[in-house]
Amino acid sequence: MDAQPEARPGLRATALTYLRGFAILSAFAFLGGVVAQQLPFFFPGPLVGFLLLFAALVSGVIKRAWVQDASAFLAKQLGLFFLPAAVLATREGSLRGAEAARFVGACVAGQFVVFFVAGRIHRALFPKLSR
Amino acid sequence: MIEPLLLAATVGAWIGARALYTRVPRIYFHPVVVAGLPLTALLALSPVAASSYPHATRPLAWLLGPAVVGFATQLFARREALRRGGFRLAAVFFFAAISSLFAAAGFARLLGASDATVRSLVPASSTSPIAASVAEAHGGRGTVAIAACMVIGLAGAVLGPLYARRFRLGDDAYGAALGISAHGIGTGAAVDHSEASGASAGLALVVQGLLVAALAPLGYAVFSWLR
Known part of the structure; x- marks a missing residue:
């Protein structure tokens, strides 16, 4: 007998799933910021929130299904969250003329070197994943 | 008044650039590049927009936190x-x-x-x-x-x-x-x-x-x- 097609969730259920996900992710980001402020050394709040959410997922306090859709949506829009900084970077006044050219050249060359090092080491240590 | 417009312009430029990149996935149409060009021009032409832009786009910077989490x-x-x-x-x-x-x-x-x-x-x-x-x-x-x-x-x-x-x-x-x-x-x-x-x-x-x-x-x- 053919399997019944899985019922698609309605708009209301989908919206609630995303809202719950955003609320949980925002709460962990906020909590990460609070914890980071108490630390005696610099540690970014979102990274603390990341570690706290991972611990909550491993312990089962938070179910992956609760945050999966919202986190996938936010990951797809990551470029948008950097867009204002990228636009404002073009107005950085201390880099002009030859210094700006040296700056951009160093950034592009440096990115290539790091990409090369990371990619080649990864490929060497995980050969099966590169086939 | 200008701040909601700048935020809307940024999100709108992003949506448009994403749509273009989905249709034409060429590296030179990367959404940050395509969306960034008109916004950079806007800020260059309008000092008021330029001074308001950092504050106007704070909600987007804030969303980076939940995205990383x-x-x-x-x-x-x-x-x-x-x-x-x-x-x-x-x-x-x-x-x-x-x-x-x-x-x-x-x-x-x-x-x-x-x-x-x-x-x-x-x-x-x-x-x-x-x-x-x-x-x-x-x-x-x-x-x-x-x-x-x-x-x-x-x-x-x-x-x-x-x-x-x-x-x-x-x-x-x-x-x-x-x-x-x-x-x-x-x-x-x-x-x-x-x-x-x-x-x-x-x-x-x-x-x-x-x-x-x-x-x-x-x-x-x-x-x-x-x-």
């Missing part, structure tokens, strides 16, 4: 693979993070850039809030560090696919290399490429941030010694 779900989904290859992956992250401290800053020093620029470039492969904090704590300029993050991120997002083909990298290696070398903007490009490369890049983005914050004093010590 959300990568924990991808790490959780791949925890078994990480358990099997954890030490090897740690080696990839460690050596790549070391190279990131010296790559851009080293080229800048070789090209004769000022000491402040060199110091701003040491943490520039990490995500911008970390890079700005680390650079300012070690004699660099936070704004230059953020500008470097943007140039490096765009270079990775635009040129990364070419490098990946040239070096025949699989999805996992490509994602790790983009997340390490081009932080959030590169991770966004890896998410667009495939689920595996997105997950790999998300983990790399977070670990790179931690390692750069921890290892940056080593980079600054070497550049101080070389001066």
Whole structure:
């Protein structure tokens, strides 16, 4: 007998799933910021929130299904969250003329070197994943 | 009144650029580049818009926090693979993070850039809030560090696919290399490429941030010694 097609969730259920996900992710980001402020050394709040959410997922306090859709949506829009900084970077006044050219050249060359090092080491240590 | 309009213009430019990139997925149509051009022109033409823009777009900067936190779900989904290859992956992250401290800053020093620029470039492969904090704590300029993050991120997002083909990298290696070398903007490009490369890049983005914050004093010590 053919399997019944899985019922698609309605708009209301989908919206609630995303809202719950955003609320949980925002709460962990906020909590990460609070914890980071108490630390005696610099540690970014979102990274603390990341570690706290991972611990909550491993312990089962938070179910992956609760945050999966919202986190996938936010990951797809990551470029948008950097867009204002990228636009404002073009107005950085201390880099002009030859210094700006040296700056951009160093950034592009440096990115290539790091990409090369990371990619080649990864490929060497995980050969099966590169086939 | 102008601030909601600037926020709407930024989101609108992003949606339009994403739609164009979906139809024509060419590297020179990367959404950050396409959306950034009209916004840059707008800010150049209007001093009022330029002064209001940082405050107007704060909600977008704030959303970066939940987005980074959300990568924990991808790490959780791949925890078994990480358990099997954890030490090897740690080696990839460690050596790549070391190279990131010296790559851009080293080229800048070789090209004769000022000491402040060199110091701003040491943490520039990490995500911008970390890079700005680390650079300012070690004699660099936070704004230059953020500008470097943007140039490096765009270079990775635009040129990364070419490098990946040239070096025949699989999805996992490509994602790790983009997340390490081009932080959030590169991770966004890896998410667009495939689920595996997105997950790999998300983990790399977070670990790179931690390692750069921890290892940056080593980079600054070497550049101080070389001066």
